[in-house]
Amino acid sequence: MPRGTVRIDEERCKGCGLCIAACPQQVLGFSGELNHSGYNVVHMERPSACVGCAFCAMTCPDIAIEVYRQKVPAQS
Amino acid sequence: MGKRDLLRGNEVIAEAAIRAGCQCYFAYPITPQAELLEHMARNMPRLGRTFVQAESEIAAVSMVYGAAAAGVRTMTSSSSPGISLKQEGISYLAGSNLPAVIVNVVRGGPGLGDIAPSQCDYFQATKGGGHGDYHMIVLAPSTVPEAGELTMLAFELADRYRTPVMILTDGLLGQMMEPVELPEPIDPASIPAKPWATTGASGRDPNIILSFDLDPEVLRQMNLDLQAKYRRIEEAELRYEETMTEDADLVIAAHGTMARIAETVVRRAREEGLKVGLFRPITVWPFPYEPLRELSSHVSTVLTVEMSAGQMWEDVRLAVAERAATPFYGEMGGIVPTPRDILSEVRKHAG
Amino acid sequence: MQVETADMVKVFSRPQSLTAAKSTYCPGCHHGILTRIIGKTIDELGIAERTVCIAPVGCSVFAYNWYRCDAIQAAHGRASAVATGVKRADPNLIVFAYQGDGDFASIGTAESIHAANRGENITVIFVNNQVYGMTGGEMAPTSLVHQKTTTTPAGRDPAQVGYPIRFSEMIAQLDAPTYITRQALFDTRRILDTEEAIKKAFENQVNEKGYSLVEVLSTCPTNWRMSPIASNKHVADVVTEVFPLGDLVDRR
Numbered sequence: 001m002p003r004g005t006v007r008i009d010e011e012r013c014k015g016c017g018l019c020i021a022a023c024p025q026q027v028l029g030f031s032g033e034l035n036h037s038g039y040n041v042v043h044m045e046r047p048s049a050c051v052g053c054a055f056c057a058m059t060c061p062d063i064a065i066e067v068y069r070q071k072v073p074a075q076s
Numbered sequence: 077m078g079k080r081d082l083l084r085g086n087e088v089i090a091e092a093a094i095r096a097g098c099q100c101y102f103a104y105p106i107t108p109q110a111e112l113l114e115h116m117a118r119n120m121p122r123l124g125r126t127f128v129q130a131e132s133e134i135a136a137v138s139m140v141y142g143a144a145a146a147g148v149r150t151m152t153s154s155s156s157p158g159i160s161l162k163q164e165g166i167s168y169l170a171g172s173n174l175p176a177v178i179v180n181v182v183r184g185g186p187g188l189g190d191i192a193p194s195q196c197d198y199f200q201a202t203k204g205g206g207h208g209d210y211h212m213i214v215l216a217p218s219t220v221p222e223a224g225e226l227t228m229l230a231f232e233l234a235d236r237y238r239t240p241v242m243i244l245t246d247g248l249l250g251q252m253m254e255p256v257e258l259p260e261p262i263d264p265a266s267i268p269a270k271p272w273a274t275t276g277a278s279g280r281d282p283n284i285i286l287s288f289d290l291d292p293e294v295l296r297q298m299n300l301d302l303q304a305k306y307r308r309i310e311e312a313e314l315r316y317e318e319t320m321t322e323d324a325d326l327v328i329a330a331h332g333t334m335a336r337i338a339e340t341v342v343r344r345a346r347e348e349g350l351k352v353g354l355f356r357p358i359t360v361w362p363f364p365y366e367p368l369r370e371l372s373s374h375v376s377t378v379l380t381v382e383m384s385a386g387q388m389w390e391d392v393r394l395a396v397a398e399r400a401a402t403p404f405y406g407e408m409g410g411i412v413p414t415p416r417d418i419l420s421e422v423r424k425h426a427g
Numbered sequence: 428m429q430v431e432t433a434d435m436v437k438v439f440s441r442p443q444s445l446t447a448a449k450s451t452y453c454p455g456c457h458h459g460i461l462t463r464i465i466g467k468t469i470d471e472l473g474i475a476e477r478t479v480c481i482a483p484v485g486c487s488v489f490a491y492n493w494y495r496c497d498a499i500q501a502a503h504g505r506a507s508a509v510a511t512g513v514k515r516a517d518p519n520l521i522v523f524a525y526q527g528d529g530d531f532a533s534i535g536t537a538e539s540i541h542a543a544n545r546g547e548n549i550t551v552i553f554v555n556n557q558v559y560g561m562t563g564g565e566m567a568p569t570s571l572v573h574q575k576t577t578t579t580p581a582g583r584d585p586a587q588v589g590y591p592i593r594f595s596e597m598i599a600q601l602d603a604p605t606y607i608t609r610q611a612l613f614d615t616r617r618i619l620d621t622e623e624a625i626k627k628a629f630e631n632q633v634n635e636k637g638y639s640l641v642e643v644l645s646t647c648p649t650n651w652r653m654s655p656i657a658s659n660k661h662v663a664d665v666v667t668e669v670f671p672l673g674d675l676v677d678r679r
Contacts, residue, residue, distance in 0.1 A: 005432060016455035016648075016655040022615060039454065054439040055615045061459030062450050067439035068432045100516050126515040130508070131541035138505035138538065142512020145499045146479070146520065150512070168502050274497035274513065276520055278476035284491045286482075286500035 004052020012064035019056035090115035108247035137165025147273025153179035167206030171287025175234035184410035192410020324353030442466030455655025504535025507542035546603030564650030
């Protein structure tokens with residue numbers, strides 16, 4: 001069970017890759033899919049690794065990322 | 077009846093602005109309008125209003141732009157070289173549909189020129205000294221009391237049409253002392269509401285003040301709207317005065333200080349039996365083309381007299397369009413033609 | 428891609444004070460990060476209904492589109508003077524000028540210095556990316572020595588065009604300003620620092636403390652001809668050597 005997840009607004013994403021570099025868990029990568037503006041948008045490559053730290057969203061210049069976390073901390 | 081005070085033109089303009097509800101005044105010192113600035117410095121803070129001596133003419137007009145956007149009555153004043161610097165801001169005010177009053181106490185030019193009276197900024201004032209297709213209403217008082225009345229009117233017209241309005245005068249009127257009964261202060265409640273102003277987007281959508289759009293179709297429409305406004309102003313706000321024109325054969329066309337001197341000339345010419353009258357535009361933009369055209373079909377000569385190389389003369393010729401002779405007499409560099417100079421010019425062309 | 432968020436709580440979203448308008452900035456440009464931070468600050472201080480944004484000329488000319496607050500588009504370089512006019516007309520308004528390096532530190536030099544020197548109770552955000560972005564990558568007053576731009580194709584030669592101007596340090600010499608700081612956005616730590624600085628700069632105005640200036644070192648991947656990632660590294664390694672980060676004045 002992932003501790004966090006992100007929602008990426010693909011039409012806002014310009015594929016700059018700053019979020020990919022900012023993610024400490026290497027969750028994100030380029031999807032290879034182009035949006036309507038022709039940008040190679042970012043998606044979650046390893047969703048299970050997301051901890052919901054929001055570094056990606058903080059660094060996104062297009063404010064294209066929303067971040068969610070588990071309501072209850074995952075049981076060990 | 078209020079009491080009559082002996083006041084300079086510059087002081088009367090300043091005091092009228094205060095009585096018109098001017099909340100924010102921003103300016104930079106320059107001769108010959110220093111008394112205006114100083115009157116505001118003495119009185120605006122006392123009334124809880126804003127006086128800022130700006131770092132430059134450009135900053136002063138930019139502050140006016142901000143205050144006008146925020147919805148208050150605001151003014152700046154200067155003289156010719158300073159008004160040149162303000163052209164950027166005036167173009168932005170016009171383009172953004174912002175009301176503001178700008179006073180130009182004209183001095184001799186071009187360049188640094190001198191500090192003597194002149195009318196050499198007529199083109200700059202009436203034809204749009206800054207960039208873009210715009211006009212501002214330009215009011216040209218010829219006496220000290222009228223300078224006060226037109227300043228009050230300037231604030232009203234600025235708000236009514238959301239446009240910059242200029243008081244175009246010169247150092248002679250600015251420095252001249254005359255007995256004046258100052259206009260009564262306006263009732264602040266009479267100032268029209270400004271729902272477009274940037275007063276904080278509380279309970280409404282944001283207001284945005286701009287003169288900018290990269291889409292030519294949108295900018296075209298913004299220009300068409302401006303032009304439509306100018307046509308409305310031309311319809312409703314033409315102001316001019318005719319003196320002894322009913323039977324005149326020669327009419328002097330003059331504005332501001334020159335018109336005042338020309339009045340003396342008309343009187344003296346009449347004493348000599350010459351049928352001379354005076355046509356005085358009070359709004360030099362919009363220029364009263366139609367009334368002058370009408371008048372010119374009943375006279376043989378329209379003599380333009382100006383303290384310039386013949387700037388208003390172009391508008392006069394446009395109006396008269398060869399219905400009458402259109403000679404010109406002018407002086408430059410701060411030389412003020414005397415009644416005698418003008419009278420000898422009149423004699424050349426009359427009868 | 429739809430992600431399952433049913434049993435999750437949203438911890439990061441678009442600030443309420445921003446409109447839905449899509450950014451017009453190039454990929455990787457820091458202007459967008461700064462826009463989000465300003466929106467977040469307006470949210471946190473609850474001031475959207477009395478905030479007025481002064482938009483400059485340059486890449487951020489469209490700043491009037493980004494915020495759900497009143498806005499005024501100013502002539503090039505005049506934003507601090509326009510802000511002065513607004514603030515003097517209504518001191519209850521929260522007025523911020525958003526200006527690039529060409530706007531603030533070149534054509535607006537006089538307006539920028541004198542608004543600071545009067546201690547106007549306004550907030551100025553000064554975005555320093557060392558280049559004129561909108562017009563095609565020309566030399567800015569802040570361009571680095573030897574930096575190649577379209578008007579210094581052989582690199583900025585100080586013998587011909589002088590050195591990068593440290594405008595915030597200049598303004599820091601004045602007695603009036605309340606808060607002057609230089610921040611950056613090249614990593615999450617600096618982004619958090621910038622969030623704190625911008626909040627301080629707005630709080631100062633709300634508390635009537637006077638003039639606040641936040642200079643933000645920003646990237647221009649397009650005109651620097653670098654990737655967004657390389658641009659961040661360039662700011663961290665090179666630009667901060669010329670423009671050191673930190674508070675220059677804090678007189679609150």
